Amino acid sequence: AQPSEVPAWLREYDFDPPLQCSSNAAGPLDPRDAEVMCPLPVDDETAFERRSWRPWTFPPVCITPEEEAGPKLCVYTYQKLRGDTGISILTTPETAAAGVGIVEDSDPKWVDWARGSPLVVADPPPYEFKELEGRGVGVIANRTIRSGEVVMLRHPVIVRHMDPRPWKQQDSMKLLHRAAVQLPPKDGLKMMELAHSKGGYVIDDIINTNAFGVLINDVDHSGLYVDVSRLNHACKPNMFSRFSSTTLGMEVVAYRDIEPGEELTFSYTPLNLMSEQRQSLIREWGFNCTCSLCASTHESAASDRRRGRIQDLLGELDRPEIRNHAAVEKRVSEILDLCEKEAMAAQVGDFYTIVAEVYSSMGDMNSARKYGELALKELKHFAGYDHDRTRSATMFLKGLDKKART
Numbered sequence: 001a002q003p004s005e006v007p008a009w010l011r012e013y014d015f016d017p018p019l020q021c022s023s024n025a026a027g028p029l030d031p032r033d034a035e036v037m038c039p040l041p042v043d044d045e046t047a048f049e050r051r052s053w054r055p056w057t058f059p060p061v062c063i064t065p066e067e068e069a070g071p072k073l074c075v076y077t078y079q080k081l082r083g084d085t086g087i088s089i090l091t092t093p094e095t096a097a098a099g100v101g102i103v104e105d106s107d108p109k110w111v112d113w114a115r116g117s118p119l120v121v122a123d124p125p126p127y128e129f130k131e132l133e134g135r136g137v138g139v140i141a142n143r144t145i146r147s148g149e150v151v152m153l154r155h156p157v158i159v160r161h162m163d164p165r166p167w168k169q170q171d172s173m174k175l176l177h178r179a180a181v182q183l184p185p186k187d188g189l190k191m192m193e194l195a196h197s198k199g200g201y202v203i204d205d206i207i208n209t210n211a212f213g214v215l216i217n218d219v220d221h222s223g224l225y226v227d228v229s230r231l232n233h234a235c236k237p238n239m240f241s242r243f244s245s246t247t248l249g250m251e252v253v254a255y256r257d258i259e260p261g262e263e264l265t266f267s268y269t270p271l272n273l274m275s276e277q278r279q280s281l282i283r284e285w286g287f288n289c290t291c292s293l294c295a296s297t298h299e300s301a302a303s304d305r306r307r308g309r310i311q312d313l314l315g316e317l318d319r320p321e322i323r324n325h326a327a328v329e330k331r332v333s334e335i336l337d338l339c340e341k342e343a344m345a346a347q348v349g350d351f352y353t354i355v356a357e358v359y360s361s362m363g364d365m366n367s368a369r370k371y372g373e374l375a376l377k378e379l380k381h382f383a384g385y386d387h388d389r390t391r392s393a394t395m396f397l398k399g400l401d402k403k404a405r406t
């Protein structure tokens with residue numbers, strides 16, 4: 001279906017992404033039965049029985065779990081993801097089958113419509129990779145970058161199932177080795193150059209040092225993105241990442257205007273945490289943060305006070321006695337003010353979601369709609385068009401529409 005054929009109310013709110021196992025070129029708005037569309041799982045045995053392992057480049061290689069009952073873990077390689085990278089996915093046959101849509105190209109018209117604007121990636125790259133004092137390699141702006149510019153778009157070279165329990169560590173490492181060897185050489189070499197920090201088998205260490213959490217068919221995986229993983233952490237970053245579960249694409253987007261020579265950074269932790277919580281998470285990553293906020297105890301303390309105040313205000317929104325329009329608006333305006341001071345714009349969509357729910361529970365549907373729409377706009381920008389939180393905001397608005405019609 002083309003965007004122009006979609007009814008107006010749906011055009012505004014509905015952007016369900018294509019199912020990950022879809023291969024229907026007609027587009028995502030066609031009614032379909034997921035069971036019919038999803039390919040059968042393929043593992044090392046069935047690949048040879050059926051003499052087919054499409055769309056994967058090589059027949060999968062699998063290991064069995066220590067206990068008889070669990071699923072196999074297999075490596076699935078596709079050598080031309082979106083024409084530019086190879087990808088090796090270590091996952092169960094069921095998840096690989098359900099996630100096959102990831103390697104297919106979506107209709108670009110649908111993607112533009114779902115995003116709300118065409119995806120434009122800065123070209124040539126407005127950054128360079130440089131060795132930095134005490135922080136390894138980092139990414140430095142080589143021209144002015146404007147807020148909202150997409151400076152990088154990458155797809156993962158290795159994705160692996162996050163739960164290691166069912167399979168023997170030694171077998172998993174062998175599979176990981178195969179995952180790397182099956183990549184196109186340019187991707188494999190770039191991956192091997194990435195930072196590693198914790199010791200052990202080097203590819204495992206590279207993944208633990210650099211990977212992001214990604215979802216395939218709602219199952220947790222770690223995704224390794226070369227180049228994106230060169231960005232160092234800052235507690236008040238100038239970039240944010242936007243992930244698409246439909247394509248596994250990771251965009252790196254400017255959070256504010258950036259001057260040439262500035263280091264591009266994003267936050268490895270959620271933005272709203274207090275300094276102690278951030279530090280302890282960062283230590284789990286295996287380093288001590290040397291960003292400008294952490295370097296200044298005075299600034300850190302002021303920032304913690306503001307963040308603490310935001311938490312208190314959100315807590316107050318839950319209290320029955322403040323459930324009147326003026327009291328809610330007063331808190332919303334203070335939260336927005338504090339968010340601006342704390343450079344927490346990326347969290348504002350979540351706050352709007354809470355406010356919309358508060359108004360809905362008060363029966364003030366006009367205000368609920370207003371904040372629901374604001375939430376959707378912010379979440380689309382900061383979380384991404386197909387993110388779970390964005391989808392929930394869409395469902396919330398659809399729910400309001402439905403109530404209004406009945």
Ligand SMILES: C[S@@+](CC[C@H](N)C(=O)[O-])C[C@H]1O[C@@H](n2cnc3c(N)ncnc32)[C@H](O)[C@@H]1O
Pocket residue numbers: 134135136137138194195197209210229230231232233234285286287288289290291
């Ligand atoms: C994902 S990598 C970032 C790129 C890395 N600098 C490199 O050379 O490829 C994460 C590693 O970078 C370093 N790092 C990132 N942010 C840092 C920060 N704010 N302070 C100190 N080291 C940092 C740590 O060594 C960490 O293990």
